[in-house]
Amino acid sequence: MTATLERAPGTGPAAGAVRRLLTGGFVSSALLAVLAVTALTAQEAVPGIAVPGPLVEYGLPVLRVLLDLAAVAVVGLSLLPKMLGFDDPDRTEPVMRRARPLAVTFAWAWAVLALVIIVFQTAQLNPGVIPTPGMIARYVDDFGAGQGMLFSAACALAYAGIGLLAVRFGEKVPAELRIVIAFFGLLPIPVTGHAVNSLWHDPIMISMELHVMGSAAWTGGLLTIMLLVAGNRDLLAQVLPKFSRLATLALVLVSVSGLVNGLASLALTQGIELPGALFGSHYGLLVIAKTACVALLIPFAAHIRFRLLPRIAARQATAVVAWAAAEITVMGLAYGLAVALTTASMT
Amino acid sequence: MRRLLTVLLFACAALMGVVTPAQAHNVLIGSDPAEGASLAEGPRTITLTFDQTVRQGFAQISVTGPDGTRWEDGKTTVDGAKVSVAVRPLGPAGQYVAGYRIMSSDGHPVAGKVTFTLTAAGTGAAAQPAPAATAPATPQTPGLSAQAAEAAQNGGAGMAVLWIVGALVVLGGATVVALRRGGDREASR
Numbered sequence: 001m002t003a004t005l006e007r008a009p010g011t012g013p014a015a016g017a018v019r020r021l022l023t024g025g026f027v028s029s030a031l032l033a034v035l036a037v038t039a040l041t042a043q044e045a046v047p048g049i050a051v052p053g054p055l056v057e058y059g060l061p062v063l064r065v066l067l068d069l070a071a072v073a074v075v076g077l078s079l080l081p082k083m084l085g086f087d088d089p090d091r092t093e094p095v096m097r098r099a100r101p102l103a104v105t106f107a108w109a110w111a112v113l114a115l116v117i118i119v120f121q122t123a124q125l126n127p128g129v130i131p132t133p134g135m136i137a138r139y140v141d142d143f144g145a146g147q148g149m150l151f152s153a154a155c156a157l158a159y160a161g162i163g164l165l166a167v168r169f170g171e172k173v174p175a176e177l178r179i180v181i182a183f184f185g186l187l188p189i190p191v192t193g194h195a196v197n198s199l200w201h202d203p204i205m206i207s208m209e210l211h212v213m214g215s216a217a218w219t220g221g222l223l224t225i226m227l228l229v230a231g232n233r234d235l236l237a238q239v240l241p242k243f244s245r246l247a248t249l250a251l252v253l254v255s256v257s258g259l260v261n262g263l264a265s266l267a268l269t270q271g272i273e274l275p276g277a278l279f280g281s282h283y284g285l286l287v288i289a290k291t292a293c294v295a296l297l298i299p300f301a302a303h304i305r306f307r308l309l310p311r312i313a314a315r316q317a318t319a320v321v322a323w324a325a326a327e328i329t330v331m332g333l334a335y336g337l338a339v340a341l342t343t344a345s346m347t
Numbered sequence: 348m349r350r351l352l353t354v355l356l357f358a359c360a361a362l363m364g365v366v367t368p369a370q371a372h373n374v375l376i377g378s379d380p381a382e383g384a385s386l387a388e389g390p391r392t393i394t395l396t397f398d399q400t401v402r403q404g405f406a407q408i409s410v411t412g413p414d415g416t417r418w419e420d421g422k423t424t425v426d427g428a429k430v431s432v433a434v435r436p437l438g439p440a441g442q443y444v445a446g447y448r449i450m451s452s453d454g455h456p457v458a459g460k461v462t463f464t465l466t467a468a469g470t471g472a473a474a475q476p477a478p479a480a481t482a483p484a485t486p487q488t489p490g491l492s493a494q495a496a497e498a499a500q501n502g503g504a505g506m507a508v509l510w511i512v513g514a515l516v517v518l519g520g521a522t523v524v525a526l527r528r529g530g531d532r533e534a535s536r
Contacts, residue, residue, distance in 0.1 A: 108522065
């Protein structure tokens with residue numbers, strides 16, 4: 001075998017720049033969005049009431065967004081074997097051999113972040129005090145948000161364990177198992193956000209879960225394909241059409257469930273009138289901003305789907321990575337806004 | 348793919364039953380005295396009403412007078428959706444601010460303030476001259492913390508932490524070993 005064939009796809013010198021473009025755009029846009037919104041929506045000081053210091057005020061949203069990004073990476077890397085297929089291990093195995101350790105690393109990051117977030121949440125509750133183990137235990141005991149994070153951390157750890165088995169034994173470890181555990185870890189995360197108390201609580205929670213899973217599959221899938229598969233035209237021609245169907249489904253799911261959640265949460269909160277609250281509250285403005293992000297994603301996604309995909313299927317060179325990088329940057333923005341939205345004030 | 352979807356659906360259904368449903372975010376819907384009220388006589392208590400039950404503990408109301416003086420008297424009490432604190436007889440006329448920070452039932456702290464004006468000076472003297480904002484170092488309900496401490500002793504969160512730390516150590520070691528071995532294999536090719 002020649003060196004070029006032996007080399008795993010996406011390891012050339014140009015691939016480094018591509019990787020930096022994709023991950024850099026994703027991470028920095030998410031962080032910028034969440035920091036900007038946190039700074040803009042910072043609560044005015046209330047006299048006589050202690051508020052958490054800036055470390056907690058800014059640290060907590062940053063950690064939350066990093067957790068989301070790690071979870072997105074884990075979900076994307078778990079979906080990869082399903083998209084690559086198992087029929088042609090000679091071609092797909094080099095990609096998977098890079099994907100599996102990456103998935104374990106990100107699952108680790110996810111678990112550690114979730115545990116650190118619990119500490120920060122406790123600190124947010126007790127301003128001016130460094131949380132003791134007793135306070136943290138009490139927090140987890142008392143609050144669904146703490147239990148949710150703990151559950152998420154446990155799922156991430158379980159994923160890391162099974163991911164390690166996959167590193168060792170390859171695709172003998174079922175891909176479905178990894179996908180299910182990754183999604184399972186995502187499910188408690190909406191519990192840590194806003195919710196409404198009404199008859200519609202359960203439908204809204206389900207819609208929220210679908211939103212979280214849909215966006216993770218969409219973003220994670222695109223990111224992983226662009227990072228690990230885009231360098232190999234044959235594989236890309238095989239994988240991208242499959243992913244495109246998933247992405248179309250995710251686009252519909254994410255936008256519909258997102259609108260339903262945002263509007264229903266506002267409509268069902270006492271003392272809030274639609275549509276005035278849409279423009280008058282931080283929550284409403286963030287819902288609008290996220291809708292704008294999705295609207296912005298559609299042209300990118302459509303360009304890749306309708307213009308580039310036929311040429312990719314014909315194994316021609318395309319600028320798909322650049323387009324995907326733009327799309328992923330907007331997705332990062334939406335993730336940043338999403339974290340800010342979970343705690344934004346509705347009035 | 349269909350098999351995967353089925354598995355996922357079952358997983359979701361299972362989890363919906365397991366995870367404690369998220370409670371809602373509290374919103375202040377009323378107060379006594381009302382926001383912006385002008386009073387001839389200082390109120391004996393300040394009561395804030397939220398749209399739903401406020402969590403016990405962690406709730407805190409402070410009353411700040413015209414020159415940063417403090418006027419609340421004793422601890423803040425939570426009764427269902429009502430949070431209240433006693434107020435000592437107010438002093439000079441002017442603007443008073445009742446600041447609050449409560450724990451919403453979805454676990455988010457909610458802070459805000461209600462402003463009212465005292466039109467005629469009262470007889471009272473300030474509790475302490477403009478203290479720095481003080482933290483509620485411990486939750487106000489001892490019963491709650493005692494319960495939690497007991498739960499932690501009996502297992503509960505304490506046991507969970509132990510399990511997690513154990514899992515972290517074992518998995519961490521395994522990760523290092525496996526990734527290093529994988530790297531060696533890759534390098535030796």
